[in-house]
Amino acid sequence: MRILHLLASPFWSGPAENVALLAQAQRALGHEVTVAVDRKRRDVLSEEPAVPRFQSLGLLDEGGLTLSVKSSPWELWSDLQALRGRQVDVLHAHFTHDHLLTRWGTPKGAVRIRSIHAPRSLRASLPDAGAYTVPANHLRAKLEGRHRPVQVLPALVAPMFEPPKDRKALRRALGLEDTHLVGMISTFQESRRHAVGVEAFAALVRHRPEARLVLVGDGALLEVTRTQVSAHGLKDQVTFAGYQQGPAFAKWLQALDEVWILGLGNDWSARAAAQARACGVRVVAVKEGALPELADAQVDAPTVDAVLSAALSGAQATTEHPTNHRIASDILALYGQAEARR
Incomplete structure (x- = not known):
């Protein structure tokens, strides 16, 4: 099968990594992607x-598409013509721009699939497609009226996310104490609720004085968070690890005992929670996106008391996350359903 994924973004963030892992898994199953x-x-x-x-992974499409929300009318026309001339079996659109383009540019014989990565894309004006994916189970109902196959596209996880061989040695290498480590691993922005996390950690240390907090990431609210940590007298118990990526990010995640995910950004598949679970790290998370399916302990509301209660609960999930092979196989089956309904 010839599959072309359309991702109208220049950034390796949001759904980009998930799309790359899906494309790799589809290739491993023998398809041209x-x-x-x-x-x-x-x-x-x-x-x-x-x-x-995408270039380093050998996945970057060189079909001449500009694929940008900043495209001029001429560039949009050029993309439409280029798409219509492609020899593909599946056009898998991931953003609104991609979906609008495929609405008018799908080549004859190809099926059009749309992945929804965040609820804001679920609008009445959503163009028709042969099938849809959503990032979490509770969003499926939003598309039931379209009478098209709808499937959850879970977070895929790279092989480097696995339990550490020697967590104590890893912690020494990262300059961390070998004690109970709680982490937050996201951009410092309002939606991620670092302020709530720091307040909850201040409450946690009254129950577990040995606990330490590791904050991985950067962003607009980084200095505000530093000030909050200092105001609570927690400077010696909080590590700001900075922005980490690739294997370095995996190591910081592997060093933790548990991670607090108190809000999501552009990708509601909750990939960070899936990565943490793969590393053997306990997940404490709010009820957003796919987090309820991945959390060991759910935070009923984004409040200090609710985070503290979930952290102290000791709850452990028993469900297993599907493998990349399984996810890719399921999405290929969805393509088949879309083709059969044409």
Whole structure:
């Protein structure tokens, strides 16, 4: 099967990694798969660019698509013509721009699939597709009226996310104490609720004085969070690890005992929770996106008391997350359902 994923973003963030892992797993199952991304916006200094990543994986599509929300009318027309001339069996659109483009540019004989990665994309104006994916079970009902197959596309996890061989040695290498380590692993922005996390940690240390907090990431609220930590007198118990990526990020995650995920960003598949579970790290999480399916302990509301209660509960989930092979196989079956209904 010839599969072209469309991802109108220049950034290696949001759903990009999940799309890359899905494409790799589909290739491993014997299919011809490429990913087209935004080739217009080249100056993306604030975030890691997607093009080098997809290129290094051998997944970058070289079919001449600009695929950018900043495209001129002429570039949009050019993309439409280029798409119509492609020899593919499946066009898998991931963003609204991609879906609108495929609405008018799907080549004859190809099926059009749309992945929804965040609830804001579930609008009445959503164009028709042969099938849809959503990031969490509770969002399936939003598409039932379309009478098209709908399936959950879970977070896929790279092989480097696995339990550490020697957690004590890893902690020494990272300059961390060998004690109870709680982590938050996200961009410092309002939706991730670091302020709640720091307040909850201040409450936690009254129950577990040996606990330490590790904050991995950067962002607009980083200095505000530093100030909050200092105000609570927690500077010696909180490590700011900075922005980490790739194997380095995996190591910081492997060093933790538990991770608190108190809000999601652009990707509601909750990939960070799946990565943590793969590393043997306990997940304490709010009820957003796919987090309820991945959390060991659920936070009923994003409050200090609720986070503290979940952290102290000791709850452990018993469900296993599907493998990348299983997820890719299920999505290929969805393509087949869409084709059969044409």
